[in-house]
Amino acid sequence: MQTSWVPGADQSGHSVHHLPYGSFTSPRNSEPRLGVRIGDRVLDLCDNAEDLAPEGPLRAALRRPNLQGLLPLGRESWDELRTSLQRFLTDPAKAHDLVDVSQVSLHAAFEPADYVDYYASEHHATNLGRLFRPDSAPLMPNWKHLPVGYHGRAGTLVPSGVNIKRPSGQRRTPDGEIVFGPSARLDIEAEMGFVVGAPTALGDTASVDSFADHVFGLCLVNDWSARDIQAWEYQPLGPYLGKSFATSYGAWITPLAALEAAKTEAPEQDPRPLPYLTEKDRYSYDIELAVTLNGTTVSRPNYRDMYWTPAQMLAHMTVNGASLRPGDFYASGTISGPERSQVGAFIELTWGGKEPMKLDDGTERTFLKDGDIVSITATARGAAGTTLELAEVTAGVLPAD
Template identity: 55%
Template sequence: MSTVQPTWVEGAAGSGFDVDHLPYGVFTRDDDHPRVGVRIGDLVLDAGAAEPPVALAPYLDAPTLDPLMAAGRATWDAARAWLTEVLTDASAAERVTPHLHPVDEVSLRLPFTVADYVDFYASLDHASNVGRIFRPEAEPLLPNWRHLPVAYHGRAGTVVVSSTDVVRPYGQLKGPADVAPSYAPTARLDIEAEVGFVVGVPTRLGDPVPTSAFADHVFGVVLLNDWSARDVQAWEYVPLGPFLGKSFATSVSAWVTPLAALAPVRVPLPAQEPEPLPYLRVDEPAGYDLALEVVVNGETVTHPPYRTHYWGPAQMLAHLTVNGASLRTGDLYASGTVSGPAREERGSFLELSWGGREPWTAGGEQRTFLEDGDEVVLRATAGTLTLGEVRGRVSPPPRPRSVQKAGES
């Protein structure tokens, strides 16, 4: 049981943003000067303005989380301890209160500079569902899947913060009966409900990261929506995997939950058969019990459970670096679609509609994939914590450049 005293911040005690959470973000107020913020209840603490200790000031009085993330675990622990102290010690209230701002009165930014982005394919239920949809007469899992965490390298420059609109992308499309591909907006716009892991401490080229060093390098966790154009993806992905069907947008939360805050929800991974190679073996518990929720236009349509994920985040990081690939501060890697065994636990509309053949319902309307104007919100809880949500609305596709007139945008 925690020995931390209750917070003096009104309305925060018992909320999903109590002192056992304290997620980090970056915000602006009246001016355009970004500040490191820490969420407590429905308020944001301007951490740099709240007179942090001299040793922490360079990391908290900054325009992004990058310096804090790069500083390492000892600094992360020290910052968390100081924040907990000032938000629970009533004698600090008078000094700190002027630096607390309502969260709905600030603008939230992408909190860190995304260096590289890698997306895994690590849910057994998701991979099995996709295999059955596309290869109904064959084994759903390819031979390598149970031996290593499969992944693709995404595009860091199109990672956007929650509440950024997502424009329906164009691409090459070719259905099974089409003689040749066409160029058109995707008709199968999808989401993938995922958990993202944010790297803080970098490594040198040639130095693999063992599973035991996961918490020394990963700063925190964000919810992540890997938007996907399924028809573009279907035509392009053989033989080298996803490309333009994924690279147009990836949305992440504006709040980064410190890895330390998730210690109470660590759970064992599902049984892994065959036993992984030595570099992928972990000390349990190596998974996390996060309960996700996918909301479309205000209606919850599915509840993906992260606790069932086959490959854990320490294994993903070890595999990502086992060939000597270096880490950089701000590297982001994602879990892949989070799905459970039940239909109401599927984390993508590809699965929920079973390839477009079994419509699902939102707002009284039957759907298979997303329509223009739809708003998708990903939410999650982790025990008593509420993770920062990921929100995005689908905007119509622009007119193709080939038909625009001079002066139009």
């Protein structure tokens, strides 16, 4: 196992086998800069650019305030930088004082171009089908033939720590009245998000086997959902205002290369997907999530249970010739497993609000109240027997105006 000169790093979820990227400010620098987390410290890539990369595009990218300069350089440059970082952080001759993570403020790690959200969990889709269509088959006829998704609003992606104002909108009351006002059924969705780096031209496609060539890394996502607004608006075109008010993501982006040890066999697919969705090496990631509401852990989903893989989602997103741009972002949809304790949305956990959650403070919840705080955390296997801790997604609920 590689040993870092950073105190405590080897025993943490942020060893040299992880090295997530983020944009930060600190008492030393008031302007955002790109950094890498190592243990409880942050390595400033701008200050150390000359030691980490030769003169050229890669070094220039390290002097940008976020990942936007690094993303379009592609897998070869990403891997070159990762190797350089690991060498630098394990060379005692390079040891110097780093910024303590408690002293930094985090900013948007990338500049979102487009945002697509999927519906890739069979367990989640089945649960919602049973809730919404109890007299019909839970899955729609197309669901096992393609990854169902919708195009979201990139401008409402926000990093962890930004509190979310309760959205208002049009909804139908139980007695059929059409009203406008704050959502009364505000929910969360625990998801995984993928940051696209290498672009494609309009009209080209990204094959199902080119996932690792185009996707830089991943992070946790909370796709906030106003279920009452969504229920009234979504037919026949799907989610709109019930989803587009905010989506939170982890502010440190874990590179795909850090998750090699977390790869696991993806669930079997029946029927066999069409050729453009058939992978030569089909895999998912064994990532254990925990959803916490006001300090009470209410659910533990695992990403390995997702029916559609991130590679299939990428291929489907581009099969019609839609281009990829650096900073494009797509999310998995709610991560849910086969047990009630493994679901990633409160609408499932409380079965449509009929079975309240009991919290450690003695209160109960169906959907979110103003002042509630939701956190999503996750761990995964890393190289050399290490454990990776993905950046948490935490935000509170603010009242509507």
